[in-house]
Each structure stands twice: as C-alpha cells, then as structure tokens.
Amino acid sequence: MPRSRVASRPDDGPRPDPNRIPVTIHCDDPLTRAGLLSHLRGDPLLEPFDVSVGTVGGVAVVLAGRLDDLDVARLRRLALNKRIVLVVERMREPELLRALDSGVTAIVLRSDATPERLAAAVRAAARGDRDLPSDLLGQLVDAVNRMRRESADGLLPGSQQLTDRELDVLRLLADGWETRAIAAKLAYSERTVKNVLAGLNARFRLRNRTHAVAYAFREGYL
Incomplete structure (x- = not known):
C-alpha cells in the first residue's frame, strides 16, 4: 500500500537552528x-x-x-x-x-x-x-558633539521638557523602528508619529531623526 504524501506548504523550507x-x-x-x-x-x-x-x-x-x-x-x-x-x-x-x-x-x-x-x-x-x-566612530563622535553645540545654542526658552508621547516615539526611534512600525506599536496613525517628530524638530531646532535621538540621549531622556 503506497504511503500517503503530505503536500508541501508555501512556508516549508530551512528552519534556523535556535542555537545559532x-x-x-x-x-x-x-x-x-x-x-x-x-x-x-x-x-x-x-x-x-x-x-x-x-x-x-x-x-x-x-x-x-x-x-x-x-x-x-x-x-x-x-x-x-x-x-x-x-x-x-x-x-x-x-x-x-x-x-x-x-x-x-x-x-x-x-x-x-x-x-x-x-x-x-x-x-x-x-x-x-x-x-x-x-574612523567612522570618530565621525559619529564629531557629529554628536556638533549637534550638542548647535542644540545648546538654538534651544527655545521654556521648551526643554519632552512629553510622554514624544518620549515613547523617541525610544522606539532609538531602537531603529521606522514610522509605520512606531505607529502600529503605539496605536497611533503614521501622521501622528510624523507630527510628533516634526514638533520635536521645530521646538528644539533639530535637523533630523538622528539629531533628535542624539539630543534625547544627551539630555538623559533615553
């Protein structure tokens, strides 16, 4: 009597070794x-x-x-x-x-x-x-130091405190998450996450996401 054959599924394939x-x-x-x-x-x-x-x-x-x-x-x-x-x-x-x-x-x-x-x-x-x-590590240190000087020179009076929402977004941003993933994790819309980042950049005169994360680390928020 012939053996029954199990149809292969699309997700069949090599399975990673859990020890590697x-x-x-x-x-x-x-x-x-x-x-x-x-x-x-x-x-x-x-x-x-x-x-x-x-x-x-x-x-x-x-x-x-x-x-x-x-x-x-x-x-x-x-x-x-x-x-x-x-x-x-x-x-x-x-x-x-x-x-x-x-x-x-x-x-x-x-x-x-x-x-x-x-x-x-x-x-x-x-x-x-x-x-x-x-050499790239040296470039990164120089960039962070420059960002520190620029942010210290350009902060707006009375605007240093970060909100809980801003901190939540920055923590995930620091872990390498992108906008869509951050929105899904925090149950926000992508537009809300983009608005949070835009608000941070405007309040602290930051140039981009890397600058925002560097500022949060320097100030002890992360």
Missing part, C-alpha cells in the same frame, strides 16, 4: 553574495541563508555602493525585524548618519571585510552592540 544566529545576505551581485555566504559559513555561531529564505529575526548583511534612496528604503524595511550589518566601500558623515537613522547596527568597510571581521560584526549586531570602523 540566522543571517541573510542582501546583495544584487550573485558572485559577491556567494562570497559573503562563504565568509560566514566558517563561524559555528552563525547560520547564513541566501536572501530568498524568509527567516524572521536574526541579522541581515547588506552590501551597498553609494547609500542611495533605494538602499535606505531597503535598510528601513529590514530593520523592522532584523539587526543590520552594512558593508560599504566608503562612507562620509552624511551617509553615516543616514545609515544609522535607517536602523543599521554595524558597518564594515569592504577593504576590511575578512571572514573574521564580518563574523565579528554580525555577532555584535545580534547582541545589539554598535560596531563601527574607528
């Missing part, structure tokens, strides 16, 4: 993607998958050239449920701030992307630790 960190590779060039997979397969703590595997959570390794709008949109989408390691050729301060604002946890320069360096960045990202090259 699932890692997906996001790269348009198949040869480079294969190289990144090979780099990471040597680490016993990591379980790398091709991007076609729809794992939830874990770490996404994203290769980008110049950080354009499409790259930023992809980073923000991935940051909804993954930590992100960004691999880039080089990065200037505006691109660095934009990357961090998009939810990137760790950055590796392609010239430094040995198997050991890449695996270390993935492990750091999985822990939620910031991992930046030393």
Whole structure:
C-alpha cells in the first residue's frame, strides 16, 4: 500500500537552528553574495541563508555602493525585524548618519571585510552592540558633539521638557523602528508619529531623526 504524501506548504523550507544566529545576505551581485555566504559559513555561531529564505529575526548583511534612496528604503524595511550589518566601500558623515537613522547596527568597510571581521560584526549586531570602523566612530563622535553645540545654542526658552508621547516615539526611534512600525506599536496613525517628530524638530531646532535621538540621549531622556 503506497504511503500517503503530505503536500508541501508555501512556508516549508530551512528552519534556523535556535542555537545559532540566522543571517541573510542582501546583495544584487550573485558572485559577491556567494562570497559573503562563504565568509560566514566558517563561524559555528552563525547560520547564513541566501536572501530568498524568509527567516524572521536574526541579522541581515547588506552590501551597498553609494547609500542611495533605494538602499535606505531597503535598510528601513529590514530593520523592522532584523539587526543590520552594512558593508560599504566608503562612507562620509552624511551617509553615516543616514545609515544609522535607517536602523543599521554595524558597518564594515569592504577593504576590511575578512571572514573574521564580518563574523565579528554580525555577532555584535545580534547582541545589539554598535560596531563601527574607528574612523567612522570618530565621525559619529564629531557629529554628536556638533549637534550638542548647535542644540545648546538654538534651544527655545521654556521648551526643554519632552512629553510622554514624544518620549515613547523617541525610544522606539532609538531602537531603529521606522514610522509605520512606531505607529502600529503605539496605536497611533503614521501622521501622528510624523507630527510628533516634526514638533520635536521645530521646538528644539533639530535637523533630523538622528539629531533628535542624539539630543534625547544627551539630555538623559533615553
């Protein structure tokens, strides 16, 4: 009597090992993607998958050239449920701030992307630790110090106190959440979240989300 066969379901596929960190590779060039997979397969703590595997959570390794709008949109989408390691050729301060604002946890320069360096960045990202090259870390410190001076010079009298709603939004923003996810988490509309951020920027003369988070950290709110 023939065995009955169970029809496969669309969600059938590799299941991540709960004792290892699932890692997906996001790269348009198949040869480079294969190289990144090979780099990471040597680490016993990591379980790398091709991007076609729809794992939830874990770490996404994203290769980008110049950080354009499409790259930023992809980073923000991935940051909804993954930590992100960004691999880039080089990065200037505006691109660095934009990357961090998009939810990137760790950055590796392609010239430094040995198997050991890449695996270390993935492990750091999985822990939620910031991992930046030393020169980019210096750029970030300089940017935060400049923001501190500018915000101290530009604060409006009597406007220093943050509301509970503003604090709720900033806490999630600091964790890398984007507008839609923040709205869903707090049961607000996206327009409300955008209005909260716009109000913060106007009251404290802040330039962007990164500046807002840096200000909140400096003032001890986060």
